[in-house]
Amino acid sequence: xxxxxNKLLIVCSKGTLDMAFPPFMMATTAASMDWEVHLYxxxxxxxxxxxxxxxxxxxxxNPSLPMPNILGMLPGMTAMATKMIKGKMKKTNMPxxxxxxxxxxxxxxxxxxCTPTMQLSGVKxxxxxxxxxxxxxxxxxxxLSKDATTTIFV
Amino acid sequence: xxxxxxxTTLDVRGLFCPIPIVKLTQEIKEHPTGSVIExxxxxxxxxxxxxxxxxxxxxxxLDTKKEENVIKFLIKKIK
Numbered sequence: 001x002x003x004x005x006n007k008l009l010i011v012c013s014k015g016t017l018d019m020a021f022p023p024f025m026m027a028t029t030a031a032s033m034d035w036e037v038h039l040y041x042x043x044x045x046x047x048x049x050x051x052x053x054x055x056x057x058x059x060x061x062n063p064s065l066p067m068p069n070i071l072g073m074l075p076g077m078t079a080m081a082t083k084m085i086k087g088k089m090k091k092t093n094m095p096x097x098x099x100x101x102x103x104x105x106x107x108x109x110x111x112x113x114c115t116p117t118m119q120l121s122g123v124k125x126x127x128x129x130x131x132x133x134x135x136x137x138x139x140x141x142x143x144l145s146k147d148a149t150t151t152i153f154v
Numbered sequence: 155x156x157x158x159x160x161x162t163t164l165d166v167r168g169l170f171c172p173i174p175i176v177k178l179t180q181e182i183k184e185h186p187t188g189s190v191i192e193x194x195x196x197x198x199x200x201x202x203x204x205x206x207x208x209x210x211x212x213x214x215x216l217d218t219k220k221e222e223n224v225i226k227f228l229i230k231k232i233k
Contacts, residue, residue: 006210029172029203032179033210093169103176 006035006149009141014154015047017055017082017097018062023154024100031107035149039104040141041132042114045154046121048097049111049129055097056082105131112136158216160192160228161185167196167224174200175207182213182231190216193227200225 008030010023027037047053059065059072059081071077089096095103105111113128113135125135145151164181166174174195182191193204201218204227208215216228 025172028176029207032172032175033207034212035210093173095173107176107179 004147006030006033007147008035008037009145009148009151010037010039011141011151011153012039012041012045012048013043015044015053015055017057017085019154020045020048020055020097021100023152024097024104026152027104027109028100028107031104031109037104037107037109038112038144038148039109040112040114040136040144042117046113046117046123048101049113049132050123050127051129057085101129101131112141158190158228158230160190162189163192163194165194166200167194169195170197171199171203175203178204178207178229179211182229185231187231187233189231191229191231193229195225195227196223198225200227204229 008026010027012020012023014020023039027039030037041049047055056078059067059077060069062072062081063069065072065081067077067081072081111132113132115135115137118124118135162181162185164178166177169177174193174197178191178193182189185191193200195204201220204218205215207213208229212233214230214232216230217226218228219226
């Protein structure tokens, strides 16, 4: 009898740069630990797997940034915050999201796109990056989660 | 050569989670069961993460040495 693998499911619902990293860090690590891993991209999380989308860091509603929230609303502030965090990440040898996507894919992590979100935003299959394995709705996801060891919502 | 003499050294100094674990997984795939790999790391997280990885992936941490500027692991490939 083959041993049942541990299974990690992560729902990626956010499309800002800071919210895109944790799912990929957990996914690549779990895959390294011989877990079966599924990433389900929904709502703004779909931006992570949509071609030509450059993820940004929003300074609005983000009290961790070294600037008053009200300034974060000014034009150019999102671009500035994004540039700042990307520079810091590069300095600390952190992989980019693009590198993490490739790494996860190479390790067998499955990428699922949410069909209702695609209808809502008008994103088509050909707009998605080639790493996406398939498209599915909530029923397939629930079925997939039935025997998951861990399910995380980001 | 003693039984637990490493055949390879994986240098992940200066790299942070999740890269040391990912690189270790990629490296260990290239070696036969029973091989011993030395890992050089600087990320303090690896002190907890490498044993956790070994437990889950079914490999063994033979030795952990924390030196001034580097953490050295000896990993044995079990499966």
